[in-house]
Amino acid sequence: MTVSYTHLDVYKRQVMTGVLDGVLGAGARGSLDRAGYERLSGSLAECGREEFTGELRVQGRPGGSFHLRGGLVVGVESPGAPGPEALLLRSGRVTGERWTELVRGSGGRRWPEDELVADGCVGAAQLRVVCMLALQDAAFAMVAGRVEECERHARGEGAAEPVAPVGVGETAGRLLQEAVRKLTALDGMARPVRPERETPAVTAGAGAALRGRLLTPLRREVLAAADGRSTARDLAFRLGRGVYVVTVEVARLLEEHLLDCPGGPAPVRVGPLPGVEVLPRVPVPRATAAPFAAPASGPGREGAATQAPVTEPSGVRARADPADTPQGLPRREPGASGITEALGRGARGKGWKEFFRRGDEPPR
Helix, strand or coil: CEEEECCCCHHHHHHHHHHHHHHCCCCHHHHCCHHHHHHHHHHHHHHHHCCCCEEEEEEEECCEEEEEECCEEEEEECCCCCCHHHHHHHHCCCCHHHHHHHHHHCCCCCCCHHHHHHHCCCCHHHHHHHHHHHHHHHHHHHHHCEEEEEEEEECCCCCCCCCCCCCCCECHHHHHHHHHHHHHHHHCCCCCCCCCCCCCEECCCHHHHHHCCCCCHHHHHHHHHCECCCCHHHHHHHHCCCHHHHHHHHHHHHHCCCEECCCCCCCCCCCCCCCCCCCCCCCCCCCCCCECCCCCCCCCCCCCCCECCCCCCCCCCCCCCHHHCCCCCCCCCCCCCCHHHHHCHHHCCCCHHHHCCCCCCCCC
16 A cells, blocks of 8 residues: 655644744755655654554655654665665775675675674674664755655555664654754855765865875865765765765865865857958848749730749748838739630630620520
8 A cells, every 4th residue: 555645734834844943044944845854754754643664765866765663763775875784894894705795694685784793793782873874864865855755655565674774763753853953054064065966076285185194084085086076975975984974074175175166167169260360241132033024925915024033041031121012002914814825815805705605695
């Protein structure tokens, strides 16, 4: 069964507007998708009241899924944030080869929690911290993006299982409030950035900073990976760090002029080639119409002269000259239509009775 939540009632909107006005700063109100946030928070609040167990799928940019158990959020996944496996591998406690062996030994599970603890690579408490960090980071990525629609799927009716669920669930209101707080902090910085928007590049002063010893390891990694084409979200995936943490560091490096966001491509100046003289435009003379010559012989052709058609270039409509516009209706010349030749040369000058054959004369 699939239930779609696209509208909220008046009470929910009033309550959520009051919560947002108390949490958001003046800067975050412009960057937060308020309509999408209300849609997401209303759907999660409905799931909490009903103690829903299943999956709430969020359509949007980047979108994702909230996994709930008894109305509490136990897992959040989004293509806009690295998962817990990426954060764990980045910590260096588990190598890539060992991770592959543990996944194979668990039967192909994406998150071999029991095998990790039994192997001694990482403790159970550390795994819970990694899962909670990934959960909060995915929620922040969805709140910072755009939410278009929310659909919930009950467990056993099309709902997917969470990859790395936490043991103790989190309330949806607290999770969303923390995401909004992070977004407000980003918008309040001197050089606010969005995870999916700016593509920073290193400046000329970044080389001296990298050669010094005053940079943290995360800052060194960000400066080394910034290439002018990757967003903060791309850098987070590449470095195996959280999206929010990398976005904050990008904003700070921009403020310190170690990073810069290049603008669009320089406009191409259209002009003459060097050394080539540009000639002035020569006006094109109007085409004059030459009259057709009157036929040498033939009845009804005397004085019948018409103007030759003027051929205009394709796509160009000729403008009528007021001097050439006739002041009155044209006068009809006798014989110009050619009906006399069609009926026979001997019919010229006779009355209308000649149109009828003998015996078909009209009654007198």
